[in-house]
Amino acid sequence: MKAIKNLGLIIFLIGLAIFTAIPVLGTFRLDQGTFDEIVKEKNIKSDGFIQSINENVVGKDFKGMLSLSPVVSSAIDAANSQHRKNKEYNKVIYTSGHDMAALVGKKSGTGFIAQNKGLMWFFTFGLGIIGALMFILPNVILLGKKGIKNNGIYHESATNRGWIAWMVFIFLVSFYLVLYFRPEFAVNWTFLVDPISESLSGNPAGHWFVYGFMYCVVMTVMAVRMYIKYRHNMYQVVRTTSVLFFQIVFAFLIPEIMVRLQMPYYDFKNAFPLDYDFFFQWNLKELLNSGGIGLFILVWGIVLTLVIVPVMVYFFGKRWYCSWVCGCGGLAETLGDPYRQHSSKSLFSWKVERWLIHGVLLFAIVMTGMTLYSFFTESSTIFGIKTQSVQNTYSLLIGAIFAGVIGTGFYPIFGNRVWCRFGCPLAAYLGFVQRFKSRFRITTNGGQCISCGNCSTYCEQGIDVRAYAQKGENIVRSSCVGCGICSAVCPRGVLKLENGPEEGRINPTEVLLGNDVDLMELVNKK
Amino acid sequence: MEHIVIIGNGISGVTAARHIRKLSDKKITIISAETDYFFSRTALMYVYMGHMKFEHTQPYENWFWKKNRIELVKDYVTQVDPENKRLVLTEGKTMDFDKLIIATGSKPNKFGWKGQDLKGVQGLYSKQDLDQLEADAPNKDACNRAVIVGGGLIGIELAEMLRSREIPVTFLVREESFWNGVLPKGESQMINEHIKEHHIDLKLGTNLVEILPDENGRAKAVVTDKGETIACNLVGLTAGVTPNIDFLKDSGIALGRGVKVDRFLETNIKGIYAIGDCAEQHEPIGNRRPIEAVWYTGRMMGEALAQTICGKPRKYSPGHWFNSAKFLDIEYQTYGWVFSERTKKEHESHFHWRHPSEKICITVAYDKDSKKFLGINTFGIRMRHEIFDRWLTEERNVDYVMQYLKDANFDPEFYSHYEEQIISKYNSVMQTSLSVKKKSWKRIFSKA
Numbered sequence: 001m002k003a004i005k006n007l008g009l010i011i012f013l014i015g016l017a018i019f020t021a022i023p024v025l026g027t028f029r030l031d032q033g034t035f036d037e038i039v040k041e042k043n044i045k046s047d048g049f050i051q052s053i054n055e056n057v058v059g060k061d062f063k064g065m066l067s068l069s070p071v072v073s074s075a076i077d078a079a080n081s082q083h084r085k086n087k088e089y090n091k092v093i094y095t096s097g098h099d100m101a102a103l104v105g106k107k108s109g110t111g112f113i114a115q116n117k118g119l120m121w122f123f124t125f126g127l128g129i130i131g132a133l134m135f136i137l138p139n140v141i142l143l144g145k146k147g148i149k150n151n152g153i154y155h156e157s158a159t160n161r162g163w164i165a166w167m168v169f170i171f172l173v174s175f176y177l178v179l180y181f182r183p184e185f186a187v188n189w190t191f192l193v194d195p196i197s198e199s200l201s202g203n204p205a206g207h208w209f210v211y212g213f214m215y216c217v218v219m220t221v222m223a224v225r226m227y228i229k230y231r232h233n234m235y236q237v238v239r240t241t242s243v244l245f246f247q248i249v250f251a252f253l254i255p256e257i258m259v260r261l262q263m264p265y266y267d268f269k270n271a272f273p274l275d276y277d278f279f280f281q282w283n284l285k286e287l288l289n290s291g292g293i294g295l296f297i298l299v300w301g302i303v304l305t306l307v308i309v310p311v312m313v314y315f316f317g318k319r320w321y322c323s324w325v326c327g328c329g330g331l332a333e334t335l336g337d338p339y340r341q342h343s344s345k346s347l348f349s350w351k352v353e354r355w356l357i358h359g360v361l362l363f364a365i366v367m368t369g370m371t372l373y374s375f376f377t378e379s380s381t382i383f384g385i386k387t388q389s390v391q392n393t394y395s396l397l398i399g400a401i402f403a404g405v406i407g408t409g410f411y412p413i414f415g416n417r418v419w420c421r422f423g424c425p426l427a428a429y430l431g432f433v434q435r436f437k438s439r440f441r442i443t444t445n446g447g448q449c450i451s452c453g454n455c456s457t458y459c460e461q462g463i464d465v466r467a468y469a470q471k472g473e474n475i476v477r478s479s480c481v482g483c484g485i486c487s488a489v490c491p492r493g494v495l496k497l498e499n500g501p502e503e504g505r506i507n508p509t510e511v512l513l514g515n516d517v518d519l520m521e522l523v524n525k526k
Numbered sequence: 527m528e529h530i531v532i533i534g535n536g537i538s539g540v541t542a543a544r545h546i547r548k549l550s551d552k553k554i555t556i557i558s559a560e561t562d563y564f565f566s567r568t569a570l571m572y573v574y575m576g577h578m579k580f581e582h583t584q585p586y587e588n589w590f591w592k593k594n595r596i597e598l599v600k601d602y603v604t605q606v607d608p609e610n611k612r613l614v615l616t617e618g619k620t621m622d623f624d625k626l627i628i629a630t631g632s633k634p635n636k637f638g639w640k641g642q643d644l645k646g647v648q649g650l651y652s653k654q655d656l657d658q659l660e661a662d663a664p665n666k667d668a669c670n671r672a673v674i675v676g677g678g679l680i681g682i683e684l685a686e687m688l689r690s691r692e693i694p695v696t697f698l699v700r701e702e703s704f705w706n707g708v709l710p711k712g713e714s715q716m717i718n719e720h721i722k723e724h725h726i727d728l729k730l731g732t733n734l735v736e737i738l739p740d741e742n743g744r745a746k747a748v749v750t751d752k753g754e755t756i757a758c759n760l761v762g763l764t765a766g767v768t769p770n771i772d773f774l775k776d777s778g779i780a781l782g783r784g785v786k787v788d789r790f791l792e793t794n795i796k797g798i799y800a801i802g803d804c805a806e807q808h809e810p811i812g813n814r815r816p817i818e819a820v821w822y823t824g825r826m827m828g829e830a831l832a833q834t835i836c837g838k839p840r841k842y843s844p845g846h847w848f849n850s851a852k853f854l855d856i857e858y859q860t861y862g863w864v865f866s867e868r869t870k871k872e873h874e875s876h877f878h879w880r881h882p883s884e885k886i887c888i889t890v891a892y893d894k895d896s897k898k899f900l901g902i903n904t905f906g907i908r909m910r911h912e913i914f915d916r917w918l919t920e921e922r923n924v925d926y927v928m929q930y931l932k933d934a935n936f937d938p939e940f941y942s943h944y945e946e947q948i949i950s951k952y953n954s955v956m957q958t959s960l961s962v963k964k965k966s967w968k969r970i971f972s973k974a
Binding site for chain 2: 144145146147148150151152153154155156232233234235237238346347443445446447448450451452453454456457466467470484487488489491492493496497498500501503504515516
């Protein structure tokens, strides 16, 4: 069994190594016809740029994106500075050098990778999946009898912030940096999944398709791991199935199929303000121009945030979204599960958390207010502040860096819910509802707590669960995403996630801990 | 300002300190030589198993003590001088007190076995024991077999710990079935099976005769009363605990096996109290033992004593008995009293149900004549403490408990429920025709 595991690990690492090397490999050869198409499609009016590309790129072989990208970028920069100098603003190209390089790369890829998409898919994704499953499946036998299996978590380099964890950290952060800021290096990855993209939406894959596909693959493989690890715990099994379903069907398949049907790309479960650009001008315009379905999405998006989300939180707690439906939560609960113990439980972190997450919510609301004001009044500034630059700041700082690079990249170091705990504006909104008007709580079972600390250690949201449990208090916290792991790891059956009457949800501090106290007498004395 | 000195920073002493601080402004000092800060003793096993780091076993952050003006002194009390209200610490240091709380806990039993003080022989109680285990049994190469002597809760925990590092374990249990002085036979039998499932070499009805040393004075083997010699590098002595009170011998404080206390937890000397594992009641309370070495009772005594010390005299009056444990993968909870065949009285009868394939079972104890519900043991099913506490107070009969069992279930959502199977067996055994009542939030939250 261990041999199979080790072999699986080797196969996985080979797949990962090829995947990691691919961005800088490959051959690109742009022919005249393709370039003319690009010029037409992007409506490029810069004669300087066209001339420069015609001279330096068209018809030439480029070995790897590292050689192609600088040529395209510098062509844009040179052309733009010339146009600005000449005040020919209509000729300035607003597409960034990286996006242009990605576009050129995508259309001009030749050579082994672009011509052997299926084979290369197998050598990357295929080997990764096979290797990972070979590594994970033997646990059915190796983990022994069903029950909580956390043995060795703090002895392993990968799960105890050792060198493996730091390698994973570097890989994840780099991956997100490429996705958000250097898309041209993702071009070769897009070739691998072109056939899949074409079968779904009819279009070749972009780098966000790579991300979406990979997201589903990673979640599926790691969900298998969850099923094995928590096979005694039906709550975990059902919940994992739910997040997996919503990721694959709602976040991945439906939007792609909608594109094929000439509808707007839309993830029906992605609620504003997590879906922060829902009210951005370009999105509203697209929806309003998409006929019935566009209007439906617009109404749905608003109803989802204003009615469905809070009503569901009232009945089930914010877990219905955060750990049953949400994509960010889904990745955190599958890929992130091995790292859940790294969230800080200090009081200091809790203070930071409250400032930060509510700050982001405020930022999102102010930005959206400005956006709507600009949309309806058709003025691009408020009090001299450009709406567009506020939106850009949010997209960069919150949308890309916080949610992506830090949110997932920092899994192995700060735990799997960094974004959900410190940054997600939707979580902040749900949190208010959960804290003040909900039937959800984690019930503490009388006096049975032995203060062992397993619950707090494995709380991904950094809640010091034990602090409540050892006092016999129920846990009612806005940040709780209801993953149910505290209850799972408790050796004494102390914690239970449940939805019940609001009355008595937050129980008094002086509760039954074992002493035979006349409670009424105690209350009257106060 | 009155100076309260507490010896011992375990759950009893720390609970007392916290509640005294809540209720008063007294000066509080806690003395312990074991660790700098309070930690959960019950969690030490998880540190060795790699579930947690030692810092995770500390329920309060390090700033907590200063903020709450609870002074921590890392030292060892060698003598208590009640007359001068003075403690003697190491190196001749002294400390004066106005009131003293003795909360020094327990130490592992040693029954005079030959070789019991050799290197590689240890109990599992303190942080030092954990460190010793880490040194002597870091992995299966350094420790190729361990023998555990004594079949109780600590013994099975130690076995689980060592198995988490794949160290072969032989488990010597004096009784004919695991923990059958406490558990009824059906449950004890199930745990026997589960121990073996975990590849632990369980030897029932077997006693330790002696531990053999090697040339360096380390344990190299044990000899059992079955004439067997088992080679090993580690011997775990887990045959129960005794109050840790040797330092009080000539102090004038009345001692039995533990520190003798009255219902207000006060010793024979006014202003000196004892709580937790080391306290011994003059008369047992109800069915309880005079010395209760349990986490929960330590905490309860700490709470009660804090009230007394702060001018609201309160007897230690524990409510209905409850306890819990985990045997490898099987959780165990108990509410009320369920005695084993070896200890139960004439009037106590049992109803036992066991799942046909899973390691799940319950035993319900009731009065043979009145059918009054006496207590329940559950294995692999979680139960709601408040509900059983209420039923015990209301003196419900066993039929009632069986019908409303769903109200008491505390398993996580989506778990399988067994009330139907349980009641159908109950009906066939008891010749009743009861049916299961649906769970009711109203009943669960009604404060009777």
